[in-house]
Amino acid sequence: MCNKRSNNAFPTPGHNHKQCLNDAIDKARKVFSLRKLRLTPLREQIYRQILTSHDAIGAYDILDRMRRQGREIAPITAYRILDLLHDMGLIHRLELQNAYYACYRDHEDDKNFIALICRGCGTIAELVDRKVSRVFEALEKEAGFTEEKRVLEVQGLCRSCRDSRKGGNSEKEPLNA
Amino acid sequence: MCNKRSNNAFPTPGHNHKQCLNDAIDKARKVFSLRKLRLTPLREQIYRQILTSHDAIGAYDILDRMRRQGREIAPITAYRILDLLHDMGLIHRLELQNAYYACYRDHEDDKNFIALICRGCGTIAELVDRKVSRVFEALEKEAGFTEEKRVLEVQGLCRSCRDSRKGGNSEKEPLNA
């Protein structure tokens, strides 16, 4: 876990993504084992679609990829497994794109993160910072609000996309996955 | 503008919503005038659907209400007007619910707000606080990220919903709209 990032920002295009992937699979095995659920071949195959990159991917994109790999499944099947992976903290849902991306961080119970979405390369980075939680907690307490779910998403341009193409839209270097 | 709220939190169930509504329509006229666009009957009627409450309402709910009021329109028509109202800062989109709610605040250019969503009564409140912006700006600068769009939404229970029913789900008192 946690090769590639300077602190907790964007993964570099050239990082060793195979390590991201392996670490994530290991984590999944642990989490499934803890919850006494089975990481079935189908579940792993779907999880692996999401693990091919640091991008978010739609449910129907998963169906397409699965079909191309010879396994046709119905939407409901994908959604069921997406829900499960989501509940286990292995993936997150991007509300801004109706899409799902893998969480490569450790603390799978930690809901205090901000999703940064680069519209140039599609990469999602998660920022974790205690200050954010503190501010939110303070404001909500003042408003008498009891928080249950938090969605923090920011769309924009990552450093490399801003630096290269003037307006973003660097075509993406495919990861070595 | 800005009757009803202690600071900038939830409107009380008994507040004078007619004033919210009138202020909002006034604001709309100003904004439309400034942008040299016309607040047509259709646009106003759609805007008024959203202005009936502090709740978020789906695009197809608007279609239903319009039909019940004798005007049947196509989805695309609603979406066009929703986009326009959104661009003008009169309404906001709730990503967590694929729904739209009226912004009753003044500064229509201010994107620095948090949407609090009560799952009990459906009310949306917007919190504005400079600390949030500062934290986000600092974190994004550190990550080399150029922000273009920000979505901050929190779902939970407002004070009155928490206090009344043990677990929320107070059936909603219809506003006097």
Place this chain on the structure above:
DNA sequence: GGATAATTGTTACATTATTACATTAGTTAT
């Protein structure tokens, strides 16, 4: 009043997500 742009209509379709019920595959207890 005809040119022009803004607004709304019409039709068809794309994308995302869920409901209800049936079947298959594992696990557990006799």
Place this chain on the structure above:
DNA sequence: ATAACTAATGTAATAATGTAACAATTATCC
């Protein structure tokens, strides 16, 4: 082993949300 039970996946249909392409209408300007 097998019956009973639970977990996992399949099947079929449909709901909910959002867009594209092009036509018709309405307001505005000269």
